[in-house]
Amino acid sequence: MNSDMLAEHIKKSIKSGISKKKTVYYLRGLGYSKQKIVAGYDEYHKKHNILQKAHHRAHFITSKTGMYIEELILFAIIVMSVLDFLNYLPGDIDIVKKVLSWTAVGYLIYKVQLSNIFFGEHNKRHDKLILITFLILIVKKVVHYSIRVREETTLLYYFHDLIISNAAILEYTALIAGSILLFVLAFYFAITVEPRYPSVLTVMHNSVNRPKNPLELITRFLSIFFIMTLFYLFVFDPLMEWIAIAVDAPLIVIALFVYIFLFAKHANKFHAESFLYKVGTVGERSIEKFIELFKYRDTFFLGITGLIGLHLLVDIGVFIIPYITGLGNALYFELTGAHTPLVKLLIGQLQNTTLLIDKIFISIAYLFNVIGIIMLFIMPSLTWYVLYTKKKIFIPKSLLALFFASTIVLLFAPVLKLSYIKRPITEGFIGVDIQTMTLATNAMLILFIAFGVMAFVYALSYLRFAKKTFLVIGTIIATSIFGYYIYFYFLSTATFYLDSMIAVQNVQLLANVWLLSFVQSQANSFLASTFAVFLFASTLFYTGGVVLFLLEVIRGAHLLE
Numbered sequence: 001m002n003s004d005m006l007a008e009h010i011k012k013s014i015k016s017g018i019s020k021k022k023t024v025y026y027l028r029g030l031g032y033s034k035q036k037i038v039a040g041y042d043e044y045h046k047k048h049n050i051l052q053k054a055h056h057r058a059h060f061i062t063s064k065t066g067m068y069i070e071e072l073i074l075f076a077i078i079v080m081s082v083l084d085f086l087n088y089l090p091g092d093i094d095i096v097k098k099v100l101s102w103t104a105v106g107y108l109i110y111k112v113q114l115s116n117i118f119f120g121e122h123n124k125r126h127d128k129l130i131l132i133t134f135l136i137l138i139v140k141k142v143v144h145y146s147i148r149v150r151e152e153t154t155l156l157y158y159f160h161d162l163i164i165s166n167a168a169i170l171e172y173t174a175l176i177a178g179s180i181l182l183f184v185l186a187f188y189f190a191i192t193v194e195p196r197y198p199s200v201l202t203v204m205h206n207s208v209n210r211p212k213n214p215l216e217l218i219t220r221f222l223s224i225f226f227i228m229t230l231f232y233l234f235v236f237d238p239l240m241e242w243i244a245i246a247v248d249a250p251l252i253v254i255a256l257f258v259y260i261f262l263f264a265k266h267a268n269k270f271h272a273e274s275f276l277y278k279v280g281t282v283g284e285r286s287i288e289k290f291i292e293l294f295k296y297r298d299t300f301f302l303g304i305t306g307l308i309g310l311h312l313l314v315d316i317g318v319f320i321i322p323y324i325t326g327l328g329n330a331l332y333f334e335l336t337g338a339h340t341p342l343v344k345l346l347i348g349q350l351q352n353t354t355l356l357i358d359k360i361f362i363s364i365a366y367l368f369n370v371i372g373i374i375m376l377f378i379m380p381s382l383t384w385y386v387l388y389t390k391k392k393i394f395i396p397k398s399l400l401a402l403f404f405a406s407t408i409v410l411l412f413a414p415v416l417k418l419s420y421i422k423r424p425i426t427e428g429f430i431g432v433d434i435q436t437m438t439l440a441t442n443a444m445l446i447l448f449i450a451f452g453v454m455a456f457v458y459a460l461s462y463l464r465f466a467k468k469t470f471l472v473i474g475t476i477i478a479t480s481i482f483g484y485y486i487y488f489y490f491l492s493t494a495t496f497y498l499d500s501m502i503a504v505q506n507v508q509l510l511a512n513v514w515l516l517s518f519v520q521s522q523a524n525s526f527l528a529s530t531f532a533v534f535l536f537a538s539t540l541f542y543t544g545g546v547v548l549f550l551l552e553v554i555r556g557a558h559l560l561e
Contacts, residue, residue: 119200172527190211346363397461
């Protein structure tokens, strides 16, 4: 009998799951001896084991190589972020870092499974369509970024020059295409998607069935369109700027210091691999958990208030840390206004002061300003964290007393002031501007009052009722400043969209032919309507968000003690 035929029979039997005993019985019926059958079995298993080991080894090498590449990329991002924070990163390399960060955030948004968040059912094709739409809409950010950094680059100067030369057509086309896609996708999802619990759509509608009549279809379409618009405006668009441009370097540096401090205390528990992943993905890891809040009715409003609070934390990275360190973010400090680092202002003011006691009081006033604004900016997020975890947080008496003292100095002897950004729409700046100024001459009296209040609050905080009262008053002050900040942010946003609605009506990129002019006018009207929708969504988000935040603070006030 042919040995190759025997080997083939044995291979088929093993792959079919037939037992060895039955295979031997069957093959002996075909004329093969038992000895040859057993030998064939042994030969097959020997070859199979060799191939399996080779496969496992190849898989091990591939996975290890992939892991090393990931670690190398993370290490490169960390190093570039530190250099960026220190203002030592060349413009061309900075662009590489921004591209890596944008890619990471885009990939993260894809991995979050937006279709599952929005509709309760994961669909990869829907995720890709939504992500593509959002990416088209943020082409304007790439254009604005090129305008800001062209002069800092060498190798990529002509690439940025090409983008800037075609800035108008790129922005216009991308906004038109993205807006149309957003509209079409919302209609497509309204017809085809059957929402499931939990999801954002089921938070807004109890029905999980497809629309049964035109009115239900229109309602479902408007809901989906509004959900996608809100997510783009207040999650995707800010994340792409915050994580990739605004606070990526400070965030990585802060995480680096935190993990180095922990490493010094718990060195035996740390591994290089986990260290790189924890530091390199510090921003991205939290985003996925946060977005999950919007899927559930109980946590939906908590997610909204969290988005509002994030604005303050981002501005700590954009303004306060650079003011303290003197390492400013040129992209934001080119705004009209005073953005001199506080250290430089302090040194200048100390040089013009002769008495030592005056120098000490001036230094304390600057310090209290910094402490005050950091506390006021962090407190809303702290309140949000308390509501999120539902755990009580103990506030030390000394910290509470320092809060009141530093807030008094910040309000009545300020070296920092808030205003809103109003820049040409071509620059793409929206938000709150925090400017610096020299300390007023009447600061001495304010400092004495602040020290008196600090001593008073500290002494009375030994009484439980008094401390609880101070906590309520402090929360009211912080929330009021928070509302003032959001007012400026909304004012900047509303101004930007109103200016955009006016400017887009005058756009004329097509040839001066009647048909093309008609198409151009219709496109302009559609784009103006899109900006009107964005303005309406912003109005609802910021006004409603502040009200929701106030209600959440009242609901969670008892958790601070």
